[in-house]
Amino acid sequence: MANDPGSLRTALGRVRFLGSAKSGTHHAWHMRVTSVALVPLSILFVWMVASLVGKDYNGVRAMFADRFIPAAVMILFILTSAYHMMLGMQTIIEDYVHDEPIKTWSIMGNLLFSILVGFAGLFAVLKLSLT
């Protein structure tokens, strides 16, 4: 179709009036939004990790089960980070992987890994805080 050598249609003619791809700045913008969200979330996260150092099992459970804020901040941090790292790794793959099948599989693997990280973290924190 598009590459049909017999076609007399010009490249411009084929794409005219089809509109944009609708996702031009989507990736870059979401990178910025998640970055801004992660500034306060990362600071709170580092603070939580520092206070988790040396805690025993009951201490860790109590931290997530007794109060609302730590679990909520941890879930926000995990989900925002998972999305942010998915976007970042996709940029890295697109920059360095030029073989088309490997690139496609890498981007798919990146998406699946990021979703796995996000949902494993979400479910673990929910279980710690709600049971």
Next chain:
Amino acid sequence: MSKVEHRRPLSPHLQVYRPMLTMMMSIFHRITGTALYAGALLLIYYLVAAANGPASFATAASIYGSIIGQIVLFGFTWALLHHLLGGIRHAIWDTGYGMDHPVREYLAQGTAIGGIALTIIVWALAFMMR
């Protein structure tokens, strides 16, 4: 594709430039980002182990409590704080400010020194609170 097409001229890449701080900080931003990507598993393992029960939590706690575990966590904290400061630097550049000569160097130095300093402060506080 013919061989001729493969040998089209390419723009010069990293190796032809004299290394400089802003360039190294850019590279380190990507390296720390990649490290954090893998390091996310450290956090997930810890949380899943805790959610799984006391026995698996004890295993995770002993790994993170070991000398190697502590070194890895220290590196993870550094990568996170360095990447955080690098992100703030890029956000400043996104507004169009700080691109000129002295300011961009100060921002790069601030990222490099700030990341290390904050990591040491966080871990000093963590050990004092224990």
